[in-house]
Amino acid sequence: MTDWDSDNNPDWGDKPVGQESKDQEGGAKPKAGRKTPNLxxxxxxxxxxxxxxxxxLQSEQRRSRRWGIFFKFLTFGYLFLLLFMLKFPLGDTIDSATGKHTALVEINGPIAADELASADNIVGALRTAFEEKNAVAVLLRINSPGGSPVQSGYVYDEIKRLREEYPEKKVYAVISDVGASGAYYIASAADEIYANRASLVGSIGVVAGGFGFTGVMEKLGVERRLYTAGDNKAFLDPFSPEQKEEVVFWQSVLENTHKQFIEAVKAGRGDRLADDERLFSGLIWSGEQAQELGLIDGLGSSSFVARQIVGQEDLVDYSRRKSPLQDIVDQLGVAFGEGFAGQMLESRLELR
Structure with a gap:
């Protein structure tokens, strides 16, 4: 039906109210028409x-701003605390008003220039301990497998010098778990050495190691191209075949370093050493065996030496510590790749 038809149809459209009611009462069905639009x-x-x-939304924005302010204050507080700890690191300052005591210097872990047990850290702590007027003696607490002969030699020489400058202060070395190689090198400069009966002591020798990759390179089809000026510039190159004359020369270097080690131990221990050719063979001994061989003077701990030998039970730690920032950086493991590559590609000389 078109709009034109609906206009001409008398039944289409609105009806009077009365008529519509009559139609409904009579049972007639309502006819289709225009519907009233919904409101x-x-x-x-x-x-x-x-x-x-x-x-x-406003409440959420206010809540977000409050949390933002909180986290900003938290960040600034953390940075302030970090800067404060860097400026005033805990445990690094020694109260000069402290009474009579035994100065403690710890040597822990590998002895190397980039480690906590470096010559700079150990020597700095030793000088501070010797200069302190209230320190009646200096105690080296050692727990180290050794390391660089150069770093160990620096510390050994400095202990000898400080003993001459401060003859009234004795130096005692106490080995806990292990005092081997370069660590024993340092200990031999002390007036007396003590250890536990189960401590590992000695290992007076020198070791250097590396890897050879020539076989792997051949299997992989890799060709080594090396250009040098100087006949021995590529000395002991791990990617080139080993040369007999180079091995002989390197062995002479090891023997010379070993000789220096032996002379230092003999100068420090003197006639207390037993006449045993195994002493300088690189073997390591228990504390009881070391006492029999004259490598140590007695059995005892740090507190025992401070109390019974020195006579000053109070121990004041003069050891150098890492700053909090250094600890954070170390935990990130930034130097892992460099350390691994160095171990793989370099031939490092160590006292063992």
Whole structure:
């Protein structure tokens, strides 16, 4: 039906109210016509909903701003604490007003220039301990497998010098778990050495090692191209075949370093050493065996030596410590790759 037809149809469209009621009462079905359009939703309810939404957004923004301010204060507080600890590291300052005591210097871990047990750290702590007027003696507490002969030699020489400068202060070395190689090199400069009966002591020798990759390179089809100026510039190159004359020369270097080690131990221990050719063979001994061989003077701990030998039970630690920032950097493991590559590609000389 078109709009034109609906206009001409008398039954289409609105009817009087009375007529419509009569039709319904008579059972007649209502006829199709124009429907009244639906009214829009209630505006009051919509505005309340919008208002709630806006208030919720404002509340969320305020909450976000509060958390942002909190985290900013937390970050600034953390940075302030870190800077304070860097400026005033805990445990690094010694109270000059401390009464009579035994100065403690710890040597822990590998002895190397880039380690905590470096010559710079150990020597610095030793000088501070000797200069302290209230320190009646210096105690070296050692737990180290050794390391660089150069770093060990620096510390050995400095202990000898400080003993001459401060003859009234004795130096005692106490080995806990292990005092081997370069660590024993340092200990031999002390007036007396003590250890536990199960401590590992000695290992007076020198070792140097590396790797040869020529076989692997051949299997992989890799060709080594090396250009040098100087006949021995590529000395002991791990990617080139080993040369007999180079091995002989390197062995002479090891023997010379070993000789220096032996002379230092003999100068430090003197006639207390037993006449046993195995002493300087690189073997390591228990504390009881070391006492029999004259490598140590007695059995005892740090507290025993401070209390019974020195006579000053109070121990004051003069050891150099890492700063908090260094600890954080170390935990990140930044130097892992460099250390691994160095072990693989370099031939490092160590006292063992």
């Amino acid at each position: 829009p939703p209630e505006t009051g309810r919509d505005w309340k909903l919008i208002e709630k939404l806006v208030m919720s």
